[in-house]
Amino acid sequence: MERFERYLEKFRGPIFSYVYRLVRDEATAEDIAQETFVRLYKELDRIRDQTASAWLYRVARNLVTDYIRKKRPVTFTVLRGKSREDDDESPSLQFEHPGRGPVGTTTNNELRELIDETLEAMSPKFRDVLELVDIQKLTHEEASKVLDCSVKTVSARLARAREFFTNRIARYVETGDEDEPDSVAGG
Structure with a gap:
C-alpha cells in the first residue's frame, strides 16, 4: 500500500x-x-x-x-519548455512573458491560440511525442514505451515536430500568416 x-x-x-x-x-x-x-x-x-x-x-x-x-476528437494545448535530452541543435521555442495588463493578456491569448492551432495542425504521431517529451518531461526512452516505438523514432518525430512548430510560429511572427500548409502537418 x-x-x-x-x-x-x-x-x-x-x-x-x-x-x-x-x-x-x-x-x-x-x-x-x-x-x-x-x-x-x-x-x-x-x-x-x-x-x-x-x-x-x-x-x-x-x-x-x-x-x-x-465521444469526440482530441485537442491539445500549450507547449512549454525543452526536454531533458535536448541538444543545442534541436529547434525550440522560448517565449518571454508579455507582461500583465490588457496588452499582455491579449498577447498571451493570441499566443495560446496560435500554439493550439499549430499543435492541432500536426498529425497525432508528432503531437503525441511533443506532448510527452516537451510538456510532460518524459525521457525519450519513457516516451518510446508509452508510444510503443523505438527511441530513435521518438527522436526523429520530435525533431520534425519541433521544426514544424518552430517554423510555423516564426512565420506567423514574421508575416502574420498562420494558414500556409506545411508538409509535416499531415505526415
Missing part, C-alpha cells in the same frame, strides 16, 4: 494534467486519471519502479483513446 501511495502522490498531478490536455474537460480528466490509478493498484505487483512512469502514461493514453473513440 505504501508503494501505491508513493506513486499516487508523485504522479497524480502529472497524469491528470496530461489527460486534461487531451480531453479538455476537468470531470472527464479526473475520471480517466482515477481509472489509471485503479489499474495501477490492480497491477502493482507486476510493475517495476523503473517503468512505472511510462506504464502510467501509457495506460492513461489508452484510456483517453478509448474515451475519444466513444
